[in-house]
Amino acid sequence: MDGKQQTALVTGGGRGLGRQIALKLADSGKDIVIADLNPEEMGKTKRMVHDHGQSAMTVQMDLREEDDVSDTVEAALDEFGAIDILINNAGIAGPNLPCEEISIDEWDNTIAVNLRGVFLMTREVIPTMKAQEYGRIINISSVTGKRPVSQRSPYAATKLGLVGFTRSIASEVGEYNINVNAVCPGSVEGDRIERVFKRYAKARGTDEESVKRSEMEKSARGELVKPDSVADVVDFLCSSQSTQMTGQDLNITAGKVMY
Ligand SMILES: NC(=O)c1ccc[n+]([C@@H]2O[C@H](COP(=O)([O-])OP(=O)(O)OC[C@H]3O[C@@H](n4cnc5c(N)ncnc54)[C@H](O)[C@@H]3O)[C@@H](O)[C@H]2O)c1
Numbered sequence: 260m261d262g263k264q265q266t267a268l269v270t271g272g273g274r275g276l277g278r279q280i281a282l283k284l285a286d287s288g289k290d291i292v293i294a295d296l297n298p299e300e301m302g303k304t305k306r307m308v309h310d311h312g313q314s315a316m317t318v319q320m321d322l323r324e325e326d327d328v329s330d331t332v333e334a335a336l337d338e339f340g341a342i343d344i345l346i347n348n349a350g351i352a353g354p355n356l357p358c359e360e361i362s363i364d365e366w367d368n369t370i371a372v373n374l375r376g377v378f379l380m381t382r383e384v385i386p387t388m389k390a391q392e393y394g395r396i397i398n399i400s401s402v403t404g405k406r407p408v409s410q411r412s413p414y415a416a417t418k419l420g421l422v423g424f425t426r427s428i429a430s431e432v433g434e435y436n437i438n439v440n441a442v443c444p445g446s447v448e449g450d451r452i453e454r455v456f457k458r459y460a461k462a463r464g465t466d467e468e469s470v471k472r473s474e475m476e477k478s479a480r481g482e483l484v485k486p487d488s489v490a491d492v493v494d495f496l497c498s499s500q501s502t503q504m505t506g507q508d509l510n511i512t513a514g515k516v517m518y
């Protein structure tokens with residue numbers, strides 16, 4: 260693939276980690292397809308990608324919907340002719356509740372976005388990646404799937420589920436020069452983790468600052484993860500320096516989780 264203009268499709272690229280990953284991949288010369296529910300936020304990411312010197316397109320879509328996913332891939336192929344990289348980033352935090360208080364709708368919706376959406380998108384891009392005999396698929400998992408965290412059971416189930424999905428798909432498509440890896444961030448600085456801390460504080464009957472401090476103290480480096488650190492690892496997994504890495508799940512936690 261050296262020398263060829265590459266295209267990366269980033270789900271949930273409208274904000275947060277997805278935006279950071281989109282900009283990092285733009286910096287390493289990729290054109291970007293941003294697929295997200297939220298048109299305003301996507302528009303901002305698109306302008307930022309242009310400022311980073313690359314082409315970008317946005318597709319408003321809902322990952323849970325099979326037709327939306329196939330329309331997104333079709334639109335990306337019409338515009339750029341290829342999808343070389345798929346970043347399955349979009350995800351939701353799900354409820355912060357003890358198991359017995361979780362409704363079926365809350366459970367199903369977390370699975371629908373975090374697992375079914377990843378399956379649908381992966382299923383849709385594999386044929387084009389196989390045909391071009393090149394692909395890089397990165398699933399954004401979470402260490403919340405690996406370490407025990409109470410009151411997050413639907414989220415934890417989806418994120419560890421993604422590790423199994425990553426390994427299975429990696430073994431299916433490796434011979435086509437398609438690598439499939441997962442990254443597992445710890446608590447990443449930003450709006451979303453502040454919202455999660457707020458919910459933890461409520462559930463634990465404490466304040467947000469104490470939750471944040473205790474999360475930071477759990478890491479070897481005593482800090483939250485910077486979005487740019489996650490984007491750097493994703494960029495590495497999309498580069499020629501990681502050609503023989505597939506089926507892996509890489510923790511980016513400032514040393515909070517070491518397994
Ligand atoms: N922020 C963290 O601390 C953290 C830690 C570990 C893993 N992660 C994972 O990283 C990913 C991104 O997290 P973030 O913090 O940037 O989240 P975020 O909530 O800031 O952004 C998620 C994006 O996904 C989009 N989205 C949500 N549901 C969608 C759907 N059904 N269809 C299309 N788009 C949809 C949203 O519109 C939003 O733009 C998630 O998978 C999350 O689980 C985040």
